[in-house]
Amino acid sequence: MPDAARSPELRAYTEGADHVDVKTVEGDVTLREFLAGLISYEPGWVRFLYRVRAGFVRLLGMRQGELPSARGMRPQDIPFTPGEKLAFFTVAAAEEDRYFVAGATESHLTAWLAVVAEPGRFHIVTIVKYHRWTGPVYFNVIRPFHHLVVSGMARAGVAAHA
Numbered sequence: 001m002p003d004a005a006r007s008p009e010l011r012a013y014t015e016g017a018d019h020v021d022v023k024t025v026e027g028d029v030t031l032r033e034f035l036a037g038l039i040s041y042e043p044g045w046v047r048f049l050y051r052v053r054a055g056f057v058r059l060l061g062m063r064q065g066e067l068p069s070a071r072g073m074r075p076q077d078i079p080f081t082p083g084e085k086l087a088f089f090t091v092a093a094a095e096e097d098r099y100f101v102a103g104a105t106e107s108h109l110t111a112w113l114a115v116v117a118e119p120g121r122f123h124i125v126t127i128v129k130y131h132r133w134t135g136p137v138y139f140n141v142i143r144p145f146h147h148l149v150v151s152g153m154a155r156a157g158v159a160a161h162a
Contacts, residue, residue, distance in 0.1 A: 009099045010125060013092070013112050019128040019139060023150050024121060027158025031097050031117040032075035038115070038124070038157035039087055040073045041149075089113060109135040124154050 006014070014020055027034065079086055080094040089102035092112065103112040114125040126146070130136050139146075 007099070007116055009093065009095070010101065010114055010116070010127070013101060013103075013114065013127045014125075016129065017127045018109075018130045018136065019126070021126050021147075021150075023124045023147075023154050025124070025154040025158055026121050028120055029158055030075065031100060031115065031122075032078045034117070034122050034157040035078045035086075035100055035115060036073045036075045036157075037159060038153045039078075041153045041156035107134070108132055108138050122154070122157060124150055124157075126150060 029037070078100075079091050080096060080100070082091050082093060084091045086102050089104050092101045092103050094100040094102075097117060099114065099116045101112055101114040103110055109131055110129045112125075112127040114127065116123040116125065128135075128139055130139070
């Protein structure tokens with residue numbers, strides 16, 4: 001498991017996880033600025049993939065709601081209180097300028113998006129736990145796109161407020 005995913009703040013989420021990956025990006029912005037840019041990343045090709053996802057999840061017997069838009073999110077709008085919503089995620093844990101963890105649970109899996117901040121660097125950690133057989137089927141199909149989307153989100157996080 002990558003070092004950033006081993007941090008004490010993430011241990012409760014990574015223990016027993018079925019998938020953990022880390023993307024690292026360098027940038028001189030605050031954690032709030034980074035999160036605002038990251039979550040605001042909504043290019044047309046990502047919205048298109050989300051529409052394709054809707055058909056795929058129907059084949060697996062699941063439903064997909066509308067993708068809540070976070071376009072134009074400002075740093076001061078980023079919630080750090082557990083239980084608050086950020087797009088389709090719910091904040092699980094956060095500490096200003098150190099880390100942020102938010103999750104989303106569906107019938108097939110629970111996924112957490114975590115960001116660990118270091119001076120001049122951010123580690124974006126994706127943590128997935130499967131709930132039933134459709135979890136690994138779903139995630140293995142979307143995995144190549146997941147990497148492209150998270151990489152784009154990471155770049156947007158450091159670029160938006162630099």
